Amino acid sequence: MLSGITLETLLLVFVAGLITDLATGLGALPFFFKDDFSDAWLVGLWGVATGIMATASIVGLIPEGLLTGTWLEVSAGLLIGVGLVEVAGRLLDSHEVEPGEFKEADLRKLILILGVLTVHSFPEGVAIGVSFAELGLEGGIPILGFAVPAVAITMTVAISIHNIPEGIAISIPFKAMGMSNWRMLGATIFSSLPQPIGAVIAFYFVREARLFLPVGYGFAAGAMLYLVATEFVDEAREQAETLDDWRKPFTYGGFAGLLIMALIYLTIGDPAFLQLL
Numbered sequence: 001m002l003s004g005i006t007l008e009t010l011l012l013v014f015v016a017g018l019i020t021d022l023a024t025g026l027g028a029l030p031f032f033f034k035d036d037f038s039d040a041w042l043v044g045l046w047g048v049a050t051g052i053m054a055t056a057s058i059v060g061l062i063p064e065g066l067l068t069g070t071w072l073e074v075s076a077g078l079l080i081g082v083g084l085v086e087v088a089g090r091l092l093d094s095h096e097v098e099p100g101e102f103k104e105a106d107l108r109k110l111i112l113i114l115g116v117l118t119v120h121s122f123p124e125g126v127a128i129g130v131s132f133a134e135l136g137l138e139g140g141i142p143i144l145g146f147a148v149p150a151v152a153i154t155m156t157v158a159i160s161i162h163n164i165p166e167g168i169a170i171s172i173p174f175k176a177m178g179m180s181n182w183r184m185l186g187a188t189i190f191s192s193l194p195q196p197i198g199a200v201i202a203f204y205f206v207r208e209a210r211l212f213l214p215v216g217y218g219f220a221a222g223a224m225l226y227l228v229a230t231e232f233v234d235e236a237r238e239q240a241e242t243l244d245d246w247r248k249p250f251t252y253g254g255f256a257g258l259l260i261m262a263l264i265y266l267t268i269g270d271p272a273f274l275q276l277l
Contacts, residue, residue, distance in 0.1 A: 012132075012144070020159040020192065027164045043239050048257040049253075050232045050253070053225075068213045074214050074215070074218035077215035078221060081226065124192075124195055125195035128198070129199035129206070132152045133213050135147070150265075154265055170188050171188055
């Protein structure tokens, strides 16, 4: 069992999750200055999000899991992560809301919509918490007196960047229903509130039961990869109503996301990533 769980370590993990949560609000800020964006830009942003999350999972979380466990343990985590997102997706499908319904939405309907949207955020919070599992141990990067694992930094940055286009996507229907800019900003941040909560829960769990650490890494990777495969691509396709070929801006965005993550990994010297080179 790993020791060293203190109020300070829990607070640090919570702050990391809170940073990614607040980053979602950045997606609403462009609507303070501009009412509309081209479909090509929106599709490209979803491509960036896909590239970031897929890279973070494949060359970040999975290798970290293999450094602490076996393929069987990591694979079990992957399957659990996929299963969680599939269940969440079925819940979302049972509460489908068309954009046009936002104009007649009352407070009760709005609360329901936001509640459904938050289901997406919990697996990302888990990814953050798992990435901090080696917090305070040898080899970490010194930050505020803590030895922070390199994977924790890359995951926090990756999910923060990913949350910006997600915030834009959430803001579009809210803007369409005439919501004020400040309320729209609050709604986007609220939709990612499970991230700091999930981060603390996952961190505490893997710190107290090291046996589950490789399973935890696999779980986080599986959940995010399944989100990319089942949600991000569909979101990009739905944004491409006026485009002859949505795949081109989506692919360009995906490569941009991959390059962003590669530069982050190289800059901080992430050991799992460098081992792949």
